[in-house]
Amino acid sequence: MSEKILLIEDDLEMQSLIGDYLHNYDFEVKAFDKPKEALSHLKANPSHYKVVVLDLMLPQMDGFDVCKEIRAMSDAHIIISSARNELSDKILGYGVGADDYLAKPYEPRELVLKINSFLRRNTQSNKRVGDFEIDEAKMEVSLEGYHLDLTKIEFDILLLLLSNQGKVFSREVIFNAINGIGYNSKDRTVDMHISNLRAKIGDDPKNPKYIKSVWGIGYKMVG
Structure with a gap:
């Protein structure tokens, strides 16, 4: 069963490039160029995605605000993918809930490596039982994506x-x-x-x- 990735990227050429590359590695990608649509979709499916790839330069909303809203509704692993590569941007990104940061331009293979690294760690410590996701090592439980x-x-x-x-x-x-x-x-x-x-x-x-x-x-x- 392929893992599901949520991609939020308004550059349609970049969106297509990342999406096609992830598809080649058997990931199922749902892509949005408008963050409000992506957030509405995620709110309706909070435990559907294990990984979110998020651009920061977006229409409608600031990317950091989008990251903050994603973290409030989901335990997904958030990878910021952005041309904003100042240290201050990275610090702010981690501060609003991002788990990883890739500065553009980068090789798509690097994104795949980061996703696979997270999934490997996640598989080792987490298990899902019905609507519950359990991390025994951290003694944490999520119900339909919400931390208990x-x-x-x-x-x-x-x-x-x-x-x-x-x-x-x-x-x-x-x-x-x-x-x-x-x-x-x-x-x-x-x-x-x-x-x-x-x-x-x-x-x-x-x-x-x-x-x-x-x-x-x-x-x-x-x-």
Whole structure:
């Protein structure tokens, strides 16, 4: 399955050059020359792209503002591709959320190398389960592209459930499996953490999409 790349470049000749080159390396490229259209598309598909290649000299919006908006809605790896190559531009780019910076002119092969390097690192530490993307090394979880601010205990419970989708875990098993969960009543402690976790993933406790209650036993992950 080819990885999807979002390309935002208003120079149509450059856009075609980069797009064709990435296609030759089996990447699926969606290109825009207008940043507002690209942002609308990304907002509707926040977890669709692992990499965004972004020019800075754009119509409608300043490229740094575009970068900031992309970072607010997506965990994608942002590579700035720009003729603006002053150190101040690079510092500002990283400051608004860019992960890498390529100063034009450059060989398209260099862009491919940077993308492949990121994807190789990402594959080693990240895994996707349903709508969730998990980086165990960093103890981070994203849901449909949005980063979740979880405590260590919440992360451990979510990882336990996600790694065993459909399996029912009793409150006692969850309590004993999670280090540092506390010493109060098992049922009350586990229920409290599940409640907090549901709130953070937007799960309606009366009709949950992800974490289902199994009456009299405990919980299971279904989404």
